[in-house]
Amino acid sequence: MDKKQYKFDKINLGHGSGGIMTRELLDGIIFKTFDNPYLNQKHDGSIVKIKGEVAISTDSFVVSPIFFKGGNIGELAVNGTVNDVAMCGAIPKYLSLAFIVEEGLGANEFIEIVETIKVTSDKCGVKIITGDTKVVERGKGDKIFINTTGFGEVHPKAEISSDRIKEGDKIIVSGYIAQHGMAIMSQREGLEFESTIESDTTNLNFIIESLLNNFGNKIKLLRDPTRGGLASTLSEIATDTNNGILIHENKIPLERQVAAACEILGLDPLYVANEGVFVAIIDKDVETEVIDLMKKDSKGLNAICIGQITNDHRGKVVMQSGIGGKRIVTPLIGEHLPRIC
Amino acid sequence: MQTVKIVISGQVQGVGFRPFVFNLAEMLDVNGTVSNNEEGVIIFAQASKEIVDSFYKALLKEAPILSKIDKHYITEVNHKKFKDFKIIPSENASGLNLQLTPDFGICDKCKNEINDPKNARYNYPFTTCVHCGPRWAITKTFPFERHHTSIDEFKMCQACENEYSDPRNRRFHSQTNSCGECGIQLKLIDNESELVSTNNALIFNTIHRLLIEESIIAIKNTSGFLLCCDARNDNVVRKLRQKKNRPEKPFALLYPSVEKLKTHFSINLDIEKELTAVERPIVIIPTSIKNKTPIASSVAPGLNQLGVMLPNSPLLQLLANEIDFPIVATSGNISGSPVLSDNLEALELLGSIADYFLLHNLKIEHPQDDSVIKVSNNSNERVLFRRSRGFAPNYYAPKIENKKNVMAMGAHLKSTISYMPNDYIYISQYLGHLDNYGVYERFGKESSSFMNIFQQKPAVVLVDKHPSYQSTLFGKELAESIGAEFQEIQHHKAHFASILAEHSLFTSPKEILGVVWDGTGFGNDHQIWGGEFFKYHNGKMQRIAHFDYYDWLAGDKMAKEPRLSLFSLVDEVASIMTKKFNPKETKIYKELKKKNKLKTSSVGRLFDAVASLLDICDINTYEGEAAIKLENHVLGYDLKKCNSYASVFGNDHLSANAIINGVQSDIDSGIEKPQIICNFLFTLAKLIIDVANHNGIKSIACSGGVFQNTVLLDMLKEIAGNEYELFFNRNLSPNDENISLGQIMYYLNGVDS
Ligand SMILES: [Fe+3]
Ligand SMILES: [Mg+2]
Ligand SMILES: [Zn+2]
Ligand SMILES: [Zn+2]
Known part of the structure; x- marks a missing residue:
């Protein structure tokens, strides 16, 4: 669609009134973009077909800036929820989509986001089946907030359950960490590094599906370490399952540029958000095969085993440091505050 | 004829108190018994009224040099006739209410024995008596009896038994008694576990040679491992730096004798006193006034000061006898990890650093680093930099009303634990940086060890306000698991409270200015405090100024x-x-x-x-x-x-x-x-x-890491003159090691509540 054709420059309160302007916005942008039989039902909701057990996940996306290196908020909103559904051991099928737009958002920006959502959801193989758009007064939002809810069919071979984790299980990370958080931060804070750091936002549903196809219940737990980073995700697993987790610092996949950026800012990459990385806890018997398979997929080129489940230090994550000695990895608590006296 | 019960509390166990009481009773012809119990030493004495009186007086006046009496009472009791005077076994230790006992540096008599070819303990590296030797390092539980320590694994030979049961012997009831026949065994191995020597008479001479040949040697002392090398040899010191991943941080030196030290540096009497004190700490001495010293510049790069210590154990004394030069003696650990004390662990972790290991088979229950002290140049103000071996776990606090069992978890970087399960406060040795998992483990162990020794769990757990101090998280978990009350105390207020405690100022009628300067602490306004001024008066602590x-x-x-x-x-x-x-x-x-x-x-x-x-x-x-x-x-x-x-x-x-x-x-x-x-x-x-x-305040109390700067202390004292009263931390370091005590004292004195 040619953005120029849309007759308003900016989204205004009238677009959220529920009247003619709303209709125009929906017809002119949303339905036109997502054109599919479910949405075309134009009911208050959609009636869909789904087989067996259903995995459902919802997430709201509030990111600033809304356009960043490597993606925009629309791409995050699709990938984030698709990934969450995939982490349940399911194949994502449908998404709901709700916008809260702040009055004054450029129509072109809105259109670009909607189009990104379309492209991304096609890539993920999911359909947008229902949605909502609200407009709030200036200052009551931050350009645009998006909520998506994803529905997926649980993979027949999947048996994802933290109860099944046991000593010796391996912890696999699918790729370079801390990319998304550093991309957002460097853009927001106006920080310039040697080369631009790009968000890693991507959909992980197909690589997960192929892992489940091949290894079934040998895949015991899947998590995407978004907010709070790898440290918080692993800590949650350790605490929730009362297992010990031992990881090795020099195995953590970290891109040189991101490492340097973290170093200069005094940030620990373990706490920086990811949007295209997952952690798998797997039976140790299949470690090599899992990694081999992952490396064949563009989403898992840098997959690596970073550690294992232990009987020691139950409930805690401990990291073997690169220079000797071990340190405790705690979940992120509030903001980062210096501790050295 | 009168029968009395006498109870003496304080640091009275493991210091030769019962043998002393026995001998005194014999001398004065008093009948009865003496034993250790949960309150200290308990004596039943039977004699004429006059003799009982002089017995009681002499008990207090002539008590053994290492003892510290802080409570005593006498009551008349009815008792059948005693036939003699006996030392009887300890009573059960539930509700323990007494001081524990720190490690003591080797005494002169034991030193003479190990140096005397005619003595049975010639060259025996674990010679001790009631006046010296490890205590806290080997304590499993209390009262201080052999079977409550790790030395119990060694059964005394007949000769040792004889000493132990002879009232006239210095080792009468010496719980750590052992000799070359029955005692702890030394062995020197290389880092591939190949045996070099087990001969006490030759081993130190061999070490001397190895040191000269540029070897790095891990030595298991009775409080933990030391890494040693020839301090004169720049090559080997640099090698140690590189292997230990410690580019610049100064190394402490072990001097064979104070005489040798004096040939290298001029030290004043205050420094000498600290060096030879029973705690045998590392003392940081100025090195700007020096004679010709052979010390490698890589020992303390860019510094005009040096940490030095004298042999604190017979083992180090025997080594000192062989060498006539200072050696590097730094904590045996890998960077940031706690000092090691277990043979296997040391071999694994120090194997890539040390060429040789001097090991023994005594288990160390409470590994401790060496304590560190500095004396200021002008006013001879003594500042503790690290409170560990020799001082831990006792703390002599002013009396305080305590009805609740309290444990305080301290800070994060220089962590310590304080515990008050009874009338006394116990403060752990310096435990280290809690980011390190080894330190964190040891932190947990010391916390459990306190609870086990006193067979009680705290009713209140105190932590710093910093939400992500590892000690705060630990305290939270502990409180939840035992159902204890949990309270957060602001970092700088705890620093201030530690000084108020050290100088009994909580009830002072005067207003006290608290100057708390350090690097970082989490403030009540969620900013990072560190340049704070408080006013304390009538139980209220108020932040009155800050940078x-x-x-x-x-x-x-x-x-x-x-x-x-x-x-x-x-x-x-x-x-x-x-x-x-x-x-x-x-x-x-x-x-x-x-x-x-x-x-x-x-x-x-x-x-x-x-x-x-x-x-x-x-x-x-x-x-x-x-x-x-x-x-x-x-x-x-x-x-x-x-x-x-x-x-x-x-x-x-x-x-x-x-x-x-x-x-x-x-x-x-x-x-x-x-x-x-x-x-x-x-x-x-x-x-x-x-x-x-x-x-308008005349009393000033200063705490926080900044007050480790002894020039600042000297200047401050000079400017204050007689017009202002100054208080500094005395038996604790001004740095975060004092936070745990401050937390307890802030809480128990009901400050701000
Ligand atoms: Fe501090
Ligand atoms: Mg999510
Ligand atoms: Zn002695
Ligand atoms: Zn013996």
């Missing part, structure tokens, strides 16, 4: 890079900054500073900024490096020649910027570094007096 806030940049990195503190305090276009930051860094930090929300009042970081501005240290290679090196440039001062950089309190502002500007203008006018540093320290000292004056 003006400036930007805290880049998380923990700012504490590691003094140049960042400078960046925060000066205009980044200043020409000096271009030398310290490349254009890319400048751009990034400028952006950070522009949008930064986290502020600090830290004086520790101000020291960093000054050190960076003076090109003394831009990036720390060890904790506190900038401040240490800054102090080190001052060899002496004359107050009359010092200038203050700002009448900073003139407009109610304490401005770190103003101080930095003052330093800069001195640099610009070509003033020498040492004088600039003196001016800086003088500014701070004078500031303290100004604030006191401004608030």
